[in-house]
């Protein structure tokens with residue numbers, strides 16, 4: 001029987017740097033054939049487009065499979081298994097499979113899915129890599145909750161003091177075989193050291209915590225961990241069994257009528273804003289940053305048409321930090337400006353649209 005193909009799950013909060021890390025991995029794969037499964041939140045395949053733009057010969061568009069309808073966590077039965085089967089049925093099998101989860105998905109249901117009979121004989125989870133936005137965590141965006149909540153939880157299993165954001169963060173840490181403290185370039189040495197120590201203390205025993213800038217880690221560090229994570233769910237399970245339950249009673253066969261997913265993802269929403277061409281990228285970035293601040297948007301990304309420029313402008317914002325750069329010509333893609341906006345439920349869509357279109 002052929003050896004099982006190793007699959008690495010890359011998880012991490014919105015904007016932590018998963019796509020950047022994977023892109024670096026693909027560009028430095030040393031001939032290893034890596035198949036990528038991307039799972040995006042929102043209806044614009046930005047990450048897929050960014051990865052397709054990488055132009056590396058090991059990264060043919062054909063190797064990219066994208067689940068366009070939201071979170072793997074919800075769709076694992078409907079979408080993930082067939083995607084995997086399609087991948088495994090190919091003549092030219094990959095050496096390694098990398099799955100990028102949506103920044104709002106929990107890794108646990110995905111890892112469990114590898115125990116399903118249809119795929120468990122052919123694939124195994126090499127390891128779960130959790131990418132952390134070192135800068136954001138250092139600024140206490142999630143970390144202060146994690147410590148406090150953990151103390152609370154020890155006192156009373158049923159207490160529910162968390163916001164959905166900190167729950168996601170905790171669950172992503174709990175499931176990790178390796179934690180990458182990314183954006184180290186934005187941290188001082190001492191800050192980075194302290195963060196690494198703190199995450200080591202929060203993670204399961206023996207979990208490696210490494211730091212990185214722009215996800216630049218050797219492929220040999222990331223791949224080939226050989227953990228077999230799906231066979232070892234102990235301690236990896238979702239932390240919150242009291243009030244919230246991520247999937248213990250999340251029945252994948254039912255619950256598709258769309259009205260009551262008992263699910264943390266309901267606390268998030270995502271929509272696309274289109275607009276006319278932009279004349280000044282820098283001014284537009286500042287405008288985007290203002291809108292993000294004013295409306296508490298978590299993540300905004302997409303492509304922008306700039307007057308007189310054949311290249312598309314990629315805009316990427318994580319909180320109010322906005323990156324913008326020309327990445328490649330629009331090519332076959334329509335020359336339009338489309339931005340995905342992601343935030344907690346209750347965003348003022350009309351006001352955000354108006355402000356971004358101004």
Ligand SMILES: Nc1nc2c(ncn2[C@@H]2O[C@H](COP(=O)(O)OP(=O)(O)OP(=O)(O)O)[C@@H](O)[C@H]2O)c(=O)[nH]1
Pocket residue numbers: 012013014015016017018019020021047102103104182183184185186212213214215299316317318323
């Ligand atoms: N300064 C700095 N910026 C980074 C680093 N890694 C990623 N970024 C930037 O952070 C933004 C988000 O990076 P992505 O790789 O798209 O993050 P992601 O986790 O895939 O995001 P989602 O798919 O939205 O969850 C981009 O603008 C990146 O250029 C880093 O190490 N340092």
